[in-house]
Amino acid sequence: DAGITQSPRHKVTETGTPVTLRCHQTENHRYMYWYRQDPGHGLRLIHYSYGVKDTDKGEVSDGYSVSRSKTEDFLLTLESATSSQTSVYFCAISSRDGRGNEQFFGPGTRLTVL
Amino acid sequence: AQSVTQPDIHITVSEGASLELRCNYSYGATPYLFWYVQSPGQGLQLLLKYFSGDTLVQGIKGFEAEFKRSQSSFNLRKPSVHWSDAAEYFCAVGSGGYQKVTFGTGTKLQVIP
Numbered sequence: 753d754a755g756i757t758q759s760p761r762h763k764v765t766e767t768g769t770p771v772t773l774r775c776h777q778t779e780n781h782r783y784m785y786w787y788r789q790d791p792g793h794g795l796r797l798i799h800y801s802y803g804v805k806d807t808d809k810g811e812v813s814d815g816y817s818v819s820r821s822k823t824e825d826f827l828l829t830l831e832s833a834t835s836s837q838t839s840v841y842f843c844a845i846s847s848r849d850g851r852g853n854e855q856f857f858g859p860g861t862r863l864t865v866l
Numbered sequence: 867a868q869s870v871t872q873p874d875i876h877i878t879v880s881e882g883a884s885l886e887l888r889c890n891y892s893y894g895a896t897p898y899l900f901w902y903v904q905s906p907g908q909g910l911q912l913l914l915k916y917f918s919g920d921t922l923v924q925g926i927k928g929f930e931a932e933f934k935r936s937q938s939s940f941n942l943r944k945p946s947v948h949w950s951d952a953a954e955y956f957c958a959v960g961s962g963g964y965q966k967v968t969f970g971t972g973t974k975l976q977v978i979p
Binding site: 767785787793796797855856857859 | 900902911956966967972
């Protein structure tokens with residue numbers, strides 16, 4: 753299994769509070785991604801990173817920000833959590849090695865915003 | 867923009883029966899195609915992938931998938947389903963540049979004795 757951890761694994765918070773989720777990898781992969789998973793929607797890309805300090809928006813980026821100051825860490829921040837951000841969040845990593853863009857996933861973080 | 871359609875939300879099969887999960891994609895060039903499986907409460911695990919070459923791809927756990935360019939399809943098959951195959955299955959299409967992947971909405975497989 754790819755070395756990807758996410759923390760926390762579960763979190764309950766209140767509307768309006770800031771929340772930061774952490775993804776940590778030990779694979780030294782260049783690419784990192786944050787997805788959210790909701791019933792009926794599959795996985796939707798929030799933000800991704802293609803290197804240290806290089807990030808870009810995905811399809812559902814409103815209300816989220818990210819940072820990547822080290823290769824191994826990719827942080828997802830909800831500046832002011834809303835109930836619509838209740839979801840399961842997955843981090844993924846990928847390397848470009850000539851075999852395409854296979855992604856490896858972390859175990860997920862279940863976030864509940866009350 | 868690339869997209870993936872999984873037309874079946876739920877599928878129920880008997881243990882030992884064959885399985886086919888459908889996936890249609892939209893992408894302008896030759897796509898990278900994937901099937902992932904997710905067991906309850908778990909992350910996603912890659913079953914198989916297609917990049918180029920042989921259009922019939924073998925994966926883990928006895929699964930295979932066939933890329934059909936003319937039909938824009940990448941259906942997943944297994945000849946004999948086991949109870950442990952009950953899970954949710956996601957088809958995905960990837961593109962070059964930053965390696966973004968678009969997922970389908972998933973098919974939940976139930977296996978009955």
